[in-house]
Amino acid sequence: MDRVCWPYFDPEYENLNLRINPPRVSIDNATCRDCTLVKVDSMNKPGILLEVVQVLTDLDLIISKAYISSDGGWFMDVFHVTDQQGNKVTDDRTFEHIENALGPKGHMMTNGVKAWTGKRVGVHSLGDHTAIELIGWDRPGLLSEISAILTNLHCNVVAAEVWTHNMHVACVLYVNDDTTGRAVEDPIRLSAMEEQLKNILRGREDDGKAARTSFSIGFTHMDRRLHQMMFAARDYEDGGVTEEKDNASAFRPVITVDRCEDKGYSMVNVRCKDRPKLLFDIVCTLTDMQYVVFHASISSSGPYALQEYYIRHMDGCTLDTEGEKQRVIKCLEAAIQRRVSEGLSFELCARDRVGLLSEVTRILRENGLTVTRAGVTTVGEKAMNVFYVRDASGNPVDMKTIDALRKEVGHTMMLNVKKVPTGSAETPESSGWGKTGFFFGSLFERFLA
Structure with missing residues (x-):
């Protein structure tokens, strides 16, 4: 049998472009009066836009504007971001995480981004x-x-x-x-x-x-x-x-898909109520549907978000059939509405223990409330739960139900009840949770003492 010889490929060659042109991250707090600019330049690769947006979203930054271009072999993004209170970002740990995750230290092009x-x-x-x-x-x-x-x-x-x-x-x-x-x-x-x-x-x-x-x-x-x-x-x-x-339905997003003849793209326009994580939800859906975003412009006008994407399928094709256009519209609409909650949000803090989630959800059920969305987090010995609820019969939650809930849980945990603005998509972070803090602050610390 003849001996088969395969050509040798240096494994380091695959990363040569990355070493020659490492990703560059620039954080600018001087150019704009009311926001921080995050600029990312890098070699292009599939899914890179989602990775960048994911890092900024996981840090609970609000993206008010963005300009995206990745046509060809290079990827260039500019994001206008603020913190949850609408102020410039000044936390050095946030800057460090962005630079480590998206810059050369993060090895973004080879190993993928590390989530928060x-x-x-x-x-x-x-x-x-x-x-x-x-x-x-x-x-x-x-x-x-x-x-x-x-x-x-x-x-x-x-x-x-x-x-x-x-x-x-x-x-x-x-x-x-x-x-x-x-x-x-x-x-x-x-x-x-x-x-x-x-x-x-x-x-x-x-x-x-x-x-x-x-x-x-x-x-x-x-x-x-x-x-x-x-x-x-x-x-x-x-x-x-x-x-x-x-x-x-009154808050349903307005989404259109058109053909950009001169450049050979499909142009997706989205107009809907603005909210945290909106950009992530849309880019995530397009990526998982195997579409590539070549250019995009993101902006906010009052309570509304205006987003424009120039896309092609991964095989290079545009959205030519009416059926494919309608499928993209429906999927983006669903992605936007999955986080939208109406009714009330219940924020609870308590010592973590086995059965706590079972106890709280049982109380909500026995009071005729259904959970539409929930987030549960444990930090050390402290549990932080956020439940978005509405009346199981479709009626507004009355004050008697809220008073009954306060009496039932008030001895063992702290409860904060808020009305969610109609058609909004409040997140646990925007409702007052911090990464490791609590919206009750020192009051809760004294309660647990």
């Missing part, structure tokens, strides 16, 4: 936690049932994110064993957990396939994973239109 703490969906066992993904049909009290099952299986929920849209629910939960504080690794126990969760997710007898429970594989940004799960469940289709969607 608490923003990644983990593998089957990620350190001390097991990550669980759930997707199924939504119904009142479902989150209460999910958390009750985990409590009965002696699992503590240390972090979770729950989205509902168009009668679908998607959630990612981090749990650990209540006795060891470590990830749940027993295959028999995991199998029982998966089967019990799948049973309660089967909300429609005619479509049991809609219910899925899995233990995450690989590393994916949590918000991106939730978008992917909802997209896979086809929540953008009209089959699940409900009164909730009809009520929000």
